[in-house]
Amino acid sequence: MRIRITNGKLVNPRGESQGDISICDGKIEKIGEPFGEYDRVIDAKGLVVTPGLIDMHVHLREPGYEYKETILSGTRAAVKGGFTAVACMPNTNPVADNETVVTYILSQAQKAGYAKVYPIACITKGQQGEDITEFGRLKEAGAVAFSDDGRPVMDSGIMRLALQYGKGFDALMISHSEDLTLLNGGVMNEGDTATAIGLKGITRAAEEVMQSRDIILARTYDTRVHLAHISTKGAVELVRRAKAEGVKVTAETAPHYFTADDTWVIGYDTNTKVNPPLRTKEDVAAIKAGLADGTIDAIATDHAPHHEDEKNVEYDIAANGISGIESSLPLSLNLVREGVISLEHMVELLSCTPAEILGVEGGVLKEGAAADITIFDPGAKYTYTKESMISKGKNSPYLGMEMQGKAVYTIVDGKILLDGGKVAEHD
Amino acid sequence: MARSRKDLLGLKGVPAEEIQEILKNAKMLKQLISQPSKKASHLSGKTVITLFYENSTRTRMSFELAGKYLSANVANISASASSVQKGETLIDTGKTLDVMGTDVIVIRHPMSGAPHLLAKNVKASVINAGDGINEHPTQALLDMFTMKEKLGDLKGLEVAILGDIYHSRVARSNIFGLTTMGAHVTVCGPGTLLPGGIEKLGASATLDARAAVRNADVVMALRIQRERQKGGLFPSVREYHQFYGVDEELLSLARPHALVMHPGPVNRGVELTSSVDDGEQSVITEQVTNGVAVRMALLYLLTRRA
Numbered sequence: 001m002r003i004r005i006t007n008g009k010l011v012n013p014r015g016e017s018q019g020d021i022s023i024c025d026g027k028i029e030k031i032g033e034p035f036g037e038y039d040r041v042i043d044a045k046g047l048v049v050t051p052g053l054i055d056m057h058v059h060l061r062e063p064g065y066e067y068k069e070t071i072l073s074g075t076r077a078a079v080k081g082g083f084t085a086v087a088c089m090p091n092t093n094p095v096a097d098n099e100t101v102v103t104y105i106l107s108q109a110q111k112a113g114y115a116k117v118y119p120i121a122c123i124t125k126g127q128q129g130e131d132i133t134e135f136g137r138l139k140e141a142g143a144v145a146f147s148d149d150g151r152p153v154m155d156s157g158i159m160r161l162a163l164q165y166g167k168g169f170d171a172l173m174i175s176h177s178e179d180l181t182l183l184n185g186g187v188m189n190e191g192d193t194a195t196a197i198g199l200k201g202i203t204r205a206a207e208e209v210m211q212s213r214d215i216i217l218a219r220t221y222d223t224r225v226h227l228a229h230i231s232t233k234g235a236v237e238l239v240r241r242a243k244a245e246g247v248k249v250t251a252e253t254a255p256h257y258f259t260a261d262d263t264w265v266i267g268y269d270t271n272t273k274v275n276p277p278l279r280t281k282e283d284v285a286a287i288k289a290g291l292a293d294g295t296i297d298a299i300a301t302d303h304a305p306h307h308e309d310e311k312n313v314e315y316d317i318a319a320n321g322i323s324g325i326e327s328s329l330p331l332s333l334n335l336v337r338e339g340v341i342s343l344e345h346m347v348e349l350l351s352c353t354p355a356e357i358l359g360v361e362g363g364v365l366k367e368g369a370a371a372d373i374t375i376f377d378p379g380a381k382y383t384y385t386k387e388s389m390i391s392k393g394k395n396s397p398y399l400g401m402e403m404q405g406k407a408v409y410t411i412v413d414g415k416i417l418l419d420g421g422k423v424a425e426h427d
Numbered sequence: 428m429a430r431s432r433k434d435l436l437g438l439k440g441v442p443a444e445e446i447q448e449i450l451k452n453a454k455m456l457k458q459l460i461s462q463p464s465k466k467a468s469h470l471s472g473k474t475v476i477t478l479f480y481e482n483s484t485r486t487r488m489s490f491e492l493a494g495k496y497l498s499a500n501v502a503n504i505s506a507s508a509s510s511v512q513k514g515e516t517l518i519d520t521g522k523t524l525d526v527m528g529t530d531v532i533v534i535r536h537p538m539s540g541a542p543h544l545l546a547k548n549v550k551a552s553v554i555n556a557g558d559g560i561n562e563h564p565t566q567a568l569l570d571m572f573t574m575k576e577k578l579g580d581l582k583g584l585e586v587a588i589l590g591d592i593y594h595s596r597v598a599r600s601n602i603f604g605l606t607t608m609g610a611h612v613t614v615c616g617p618g619t620l621l622p623g624g625i626e627k628l629g630a631s632a633t634l635d636a637r638a639a640v641r642n643a644d645v646v647m648a649l650r651i652q653r654e655r656q657k658g659g660l661f662p663s664v665r666e667y668h669q670f671y672g673v674d675e676e677l678l679s680l681a682r683p684h685a686l687v688m689h690p691g692p693v694n695r696g697v698e699l700t701s702s703v704d705d706g707e708q709s710v711i712t713e714q715v716t717n718g719v720a721v722r723m724a725l726l727y728l729l730t731r732r733a
Contacts (some may be wrong), residue, residue: 198560199539201622
């Protein structure tokens with residue numbers, strides 16, 4: 001099977017950015033002048049062609065919570081959102097703290113045949129925060145990083161052990177930074193809005209205290225650490241300063257932290273309930289500045305699909321999370337339209353850097369590499385609705401909103417899995 | 428009151444004219460309470476359900492009697508909030524009440540925003556009788572009614588509210604209502620019980636009870652939940668009383684005509700000394716009577732909607 005992609009605007013920050021792309025047998029054969037016979041020619045006129053987008057933080061819910069999402073439904077939604085690969089968090093049931101679960105996830109992903117799936121394994125057994133997992137064996141089984149996401153490693157001593165021991169395996173720790181002792185029963189950002197609408201607040205300090213701790217540990221033991229879903233102005237400042245000091249820290253934020261603020265919670269729409277909570281306009285501005293100046297390395301969705309029954313309840317008891325993988329691209333394109341980042345920078349945040357942080361293939365289009373390619377229409381306008389979403393989780397705060405920008409082709413290993421905006425069906 | 432209003436979920440955003448109308452109707456209906464025959468036909472044929480997910484004696488009784496004095500059919504449901512997650516959802520409960528022909532659901536719930544969720548999902552009018560730490564609009568209405576009755580115009584009044592502001596739906600509703608009516612509210616409590624952002628609501632905040640009470644027209648003390656002390660939010664009841672409790676000395680800083688108010692029930696010797704509670708300036712028992720009056724007014728105004 002030979003495919004030619006022509007006429008597109010190639011945005012490939014780590015490689016060649018002129019010419020047609022020739023794909024043969026799942027690999028990129030050539031970027032430049034077309035040659036020979038093709039089985040399929042994709043005319044990408046008016047479209048942007050980029051290395052496949054990689055979402056380094058999603059919840060696929062399988063095994064254990066298949067009523068929320070499955071690896072199949074989640075990777076289909078990924079492909080629809082323009083993602084060729086996702087890294088999935090281990091807070092499944094059972095949790096991914098052993099090779100068996102990691103292997104199961106990989107085999108389900110292969111069976112599904114949509115986006116590539118990179119499992120993230122637990123830092124501690126059972127995500128209990130007490131004993132570290134077998135980083136070496138888990139990496140051999142296919143885990144690309146380690147996180148107790150959904151819960152922090154509260155014990156600083158355990159986090160230190162994880163970072164020290166992980167060094168021997170170049171194991172990346174992803175910090176879900178949250179000091180549980182500072183939560184105080186909060187369900188939204190602590191501040192003016194929480195006071196006005198009578199919901200209990202979560203202080204920004206709950207996040208920043210733990211980020212500070214993990215930055216200090218990474219500095220002390222000269223290890224890498226990646227901060228998941230940073231959401232506050234203070235977090236951006238911490239990471240900026242740590243990087244300036246040479247600490248090996250990287251950070252991601254999620255589209256909702258540069259799109260929505262805590263005033264969205266007015267009216268108690270539980271689709272705005274997420275952890276960390278939506279912060280203030282000032283934080284949103286700081287997150288944007290952090291993206292613009294390179295302090296924040298990646299945009300990851302923290303795609304957290306839930307069943308309607310878990311959201312259609314009182315705010316206090318509603319589940320945390322946003323089903324976000326289908327809205328990430330248009331919201332990231334908003335940053336380009338607003339002039340916060342360039343299109344090239346957006347591709348770095350959504351593809352190049354996630355690949356580099358996780359140490360996985362992709363992030364660049366080059367000869368001989370796997371043909372993981374995203375082609376999107378940056379100008380396509382549409383209304384975002386429940387019906388338009390294919391993730392099982394319809395929990396989005398953007399329902400009814402006008403969006404601009406949409407994936408048209410998502411190609412994984414040379415297979416066109418999103419074709420003209422339609423998700424391919426496997427037999 | 429706007430004829431289109433279906434629910435009263437809070438006083439935030441309720442215009443002054445609507446509050447005026449409720450208070451005006453309450454004044455007329457209050458007379459009924461002292462009649463030998465306490466029965467009027469305003470709510471004849473209407474059904475009022477009180478749906479309480481939290482314990483309450485006075486608020487629930489107050490709504491029940493308000494409905495009964497106006498000839499409504501009143502039924503009470505006590506639900507356990509702890510069973511909510513296992514049992515029927517709030518939405519399903521609401522829909523069940525709806526199809527039984529309920530006109531008004533009065534809900535008290537430990538979670539903020541629960542009445543809003545209910546109101547979105549039922550045809551019946553919903554009255555918030557207290558949701559989490561958010562609002563308790565009928566309490567604030569009865570407080571405003573009492574102030575108006577005793578002091579005249581609400582405009583320009585200085586109201587000091589002392590206690591656990593953070594967890595107080597009474598404080599929030601009073602801030603919204605009184606500010607709308609042109610009064611000025613100063614809240615005061617220990618640092619752990621005083622949330623940020625009070626100024627954005629149009630009120631003032633201070634950690635100093637003497638500063639809060641000085642020149643006040645109204646001194647309102649809030650009930651302190653003993654669990655807050657057990658939760659470590661303040662070190663001891665005696666220290667609380669010493670620095671935030673209202674005694675005669677503190678009260679003497681307020682204007683001579685100042686009213687002493689409390690939503691009840693009072694922890695004597697904690698929020699107020701007994702001498703203040705029973706003193707001449709206290710209008711705490713009258714607040715209870717006025718509660719029935721404003722709830723009658725509200726039930727009447729909501730059920731008359733087109």
